[in-house]
Amino acid sequence: MAIRHVLIVDDSRLQRRILSASLVRWGYVVTEAESGEDALEKCAENPPDLVLSDWMMPGMDGLEFCQTFRQMPRESYGYFILLTSKSEKEAVAKGLDCGADDFLTKPVNGAELRARINAGERILQMERELTEKNKLIGTTLEQLQTLYDALDSDLIEAKKLQQSLIREQHRDFGAAQVSLLLRSSGHVGGDLVGFFPISATRIGLFAIDVSGHGISSALMTARLAGYLSSAAPDHNIALRIQEDGSYQALPPSDVVGRLNRIVLEEMETEHYFTLLLADVDLSTGRVVMVQAGHPHPVVQRADGSTFMAGVGGMPVGLFEAAQFDQSELTLEPGDRLVIQSDGVTECPDVCGEMLDDEGLMTILSDLKEIKGSAMLEALVWRLADHAGHEDFPDDISAILLEFRGPSEQAG
Incomplete structure (x- = not known):
């Protein structure tokens, strides 16, 4: 009663x-x-x-x-x-x-x-x-808030761990310098960029974009980082150790093909990913790369002119019979190579219009005098101006390779 x-x-x-x-x-x-x-x-x-x-x-x-x-x-x-x-x-x-x-x-x-x-x-x-x-709703909301706070704290730590996958955001190799940009749209994301030394005159570059967003994409990204590690070259599947203890790079097409088999045969996941893997010869400026579903990189010549490079290709982890074709380009002293994620070219403005390739090349032309990490930060500012805010809907990542030429090759 x-x-x-x-x-x-x-x-x-x-x-x-x-x-x-x-x-x-x-x-x-x-x-x-x-x-x-x-x-x-x-x-x-x-x-x-x-x-x-x-x-x-x-x-x-x-x-x-x-x-x-x-x-x-x-x-x-x-x-x-x-x-x-x-x-x-x-x-x-x-x-x-x-x-x-x-x-x-x-x-x-x-x-x-x-x-x-x-x-x-x-x-x-x-x-x-x-x-x-x-009262029950209030109690439930309090419990959910407690869980959310714990999850939020865990995600903040996860973001720190994901950022730690990029051991160096900038390195000067003498004949060239490499700068990296990684900015997740949430706490954690599915993008990853990095580089690894091959020899005194060669380096490897990689840019990964795992499908989806959030924790599951970030976990797959972390696993993929181990396959292209600069810290543990013995576990880097792009390298093969020689009898004298040095390392030899495998052809990028073979490396991407192996990753495709690993994803399909060993990983129980519905995720796939795009990948651009490049082998850069610092003594000649020759770049051999596979563009597995990743956006076309941009080459900016010393005079400021730009063009899109690469031949495209299928993403990794979709089809067993996928073929990954290599393409080549040669950088001259003063040239630079920009490898960006689709979060850059597909960044929408307030009306929903994407930046697209032409918009990116326009920005790069405007920023041609800015070097290194400062150029990548300036790129983010320009994207924010285009979008009207800094809360981008997709992860933003990029690699900037600035080629000086073999005369400046480090000892």
Whole structure:
């Protein structure tokens, strides 16, 4: 029962006794008050579920008592019925404005009183159920917030770990310098860029973009990073150790083909990824690369002119019979190679128009005098200007290779 405790407020002792007798017979616990002031004290001591209050009383009348009753702090709603001889619509409206829920005309009819209390019982029962559900929702939300905070903390740490996959964001090889950019659209992402030494005159470059976003993409990215590691060349599948302890690079097409088999045969995943893998000869400027579904890289000549390079290709991890063709280009002193993810060229403006290849080449022409990591940071600023904000919808990653020429090759 939602209604157990009933407070009767009436300056007439006889009226209180008549109502109390019926209510006690029906199984309610009854408290009596002879005035509005007395009723407020009893409400403070033991809040009732239902109040039956006379309208006309000396001192504080029923309306004043109802208004004050509504202002009292309570854990649950208290139902209020005014007893009155008034039946005019204006009086009823005034009573409702003061907080009354229902009315009973005096003298009170027992059957009508029972019916009004039953109506109040239904309303209070719904209110109690709603309160319990709200408490449950509140508790659930608190638990979810705790879980979210823990997950958010874990994702922040995961972002730090993913950033640590890029051991160096810049390295000067003498004949060339390499700069890296990685900016995830969320806490963690599916992009990865890096480089690894092959010999004194050769380096490998790789740019990976795993399908999707979030934790599963980031985990696959981390696993792929191990296959092209610069820290552990023995585990780098692009390298083969020689009898004298030096390393020889395998053809990029063979390396990408092997990665394709690893993904399809050893990884239980629905993800695939695009990859650009390049073997750069620092003594000649010759670049041999495989462009497995990755965007066409941009070559910027020393005079500032730009063009898209590469022959395209299928992403890695889709088809067993996929072929990965190599292409070549030669860099001259003063040239640079930009290997970017599709998050760059597909960056939308406020109208949804993508930057596209032409837009990227325009930006690179504008930034031709800026070198190294500063150029990549300037690229991000230009993307933010294009998008109208810095919250990019996709991961942004890029490699900048700036070729000086063999005369500056480090010892």
